[in-house]
Amino acid sequence: MGRLHTFSQADFERFGQLYDIEFRFPAIQGDTGSDDRIVARGEIAEYSLASGFRFTFSSLQVLQAYESVSSGHAPLLVLVVLDGTVELTLGSVEHVLSPGNAVSMQLHPDYPLRAHQPEQEHLQIVALAFDPRGATLGHVSSSLQDLTILPRVPLRQWSVPHPFEELLRTHARLTMTVAQKSLVLEGLALQLAGLGLAGDEHESPDAPVVPVQQRQRLELVRQHLEFTPDHDHTLKDLAQMAAMSPSGLRAKFRAMYGVPVFDYLRKCRLRLAKHYLEQGFSVEQSANRVGYTHATNFSTAFRREFGFSPRQRAANHKK
Incomplete structure (x- = not known):
């Protein structure tokens, strides 16, 4: 997909084939020539990091409301909404994300994640996925290896600290070399993963100590x-x-x-x-x-x- 350009339904479908995401455009599905219909305008940037993290920064004007169903696998997936609105559904769990909201979860084929993006002037999202198979460091540090053996992280909504939210907003405007940017994004990825890991908020407050x-x-x-x-x-x-x-x-x-x-x-x-x-x-x-x-x-x-x-x-x- 491109940068600062227009995106058709076919562009989204090609992106979805890479990451096991099915995109649906209910208002134009089945229309003649719908594959070439412009559905969004803006910028999408992807960064695959040596640690196995992958950042996707999206800043779009959504011209046609669309739905996505993600059925891939990632030990940790974090989605942050900086502008606009996204509605998420996973089984019986529903969340409406507004600016400053985030969710974290383990993406698993058994539990498809459904997202609905309504028509809106500005939708800005940051997605961070971790897949140790994509790591090129020669070995993954022990702290990152721990992510692969975590119990399934529930679809957990949380608020992004304001200073960190500003870092995510301004990353694209930073002037630096490729090596510098990779280091900065690795640091952002580790911080975002740390913030996104769920605690024990589902426990009863009177829960006994359990191994x-x-x-x-x-x-x-x-x-x-x-x-x-x-x-x-x-x-x-x-x-x-x-x-x-x-x-x-x-x-x-x-x-x-x-x-x-x-x-x-x-x-x-x-x-x-x-x-x-x-x-x-x-x-x-x-x-x-x-x-x-x-x-x-x-x-x-x-x-x-x-x-x-x-x-x-x-x-x-x-x-």
């Missing part, structure tokens, strides 16, 4: 439920994932997160159903998509969770 390995396996189960709420989950399968007995998983999950494991799954399913209702699916379709065979049971659970019926939610969203 690190068990905490990581419990977090893997929690994220698996959150990212795939529409799948069939059994206690036996989840216990195997956690390398625990079923009774041990029940007790430790509740101790760590303050809620029984299948209550957590129910909440995830209802959040995902709420998203489907907002997209225009019917109550019955939304119920079926998240694993409810009876719309009546779904409606009861939905009202108990949110305080209003799914039909009310669908009707309000159409207004």
Whole structure:
């Protein structure tokens, strides 16, 4: 893709083929000649660093709203919005990012990341992906190797410190040699990765001390439920994932997160159903998509969770 130029749907599709991203343009999909339609104007710059980090700096005027579905793999992915708005969905998790917001996660083919970029005058995004296979340093430092064995990082939203946000905004205007710029970007990548790594914000405040390995396996189960709420989950399968007995998983999950494991799954399913209702699916379709065979049971659970019926939610969203 180019710099300070116009981008067509075909340009986006070529970029997507490189990184396992599917781009969709709902307003023009299927139109004759849509591949050549100009959908954005601005600048996109990519930097592949010796450490295995890859920066993508995008500054665009979005002329046609588009969606992207990322199904590749990266031990760590950090997205920062400097200007504009981006809507992200991963399973039952939804985030609307505005300037100064960021998300971090592990990108995995089992959990496609969906993003929606509405038409807007200025969308400025910084994406940082880490892939040790791209490292050319001869060896990856131990701190970076740790990223490859982390439990799956949840889709975590956080605020970028203002001084660091300014550094990201001004990087392109810095006058320096290629070697100098590589060093500066390596430093920015390490700082952004450090800021992006998730803490234990999902734990219950009264959670007992649990060995690190068990905490990581419990977090893997929690994220698996959150990212795939529409799948069939059994206690036996989840216990195997956690390398625990079923009774041990029940007790430790509740101790760590303050809620029984299948209550957590129910909440995830209802959040995902709420998203489907907002997209225009019917109550019955939304119920079926998240694993409810009876719309009546779904409606009861939905009202108990949110305080209003799914039909009310669908009707309000159409207004």
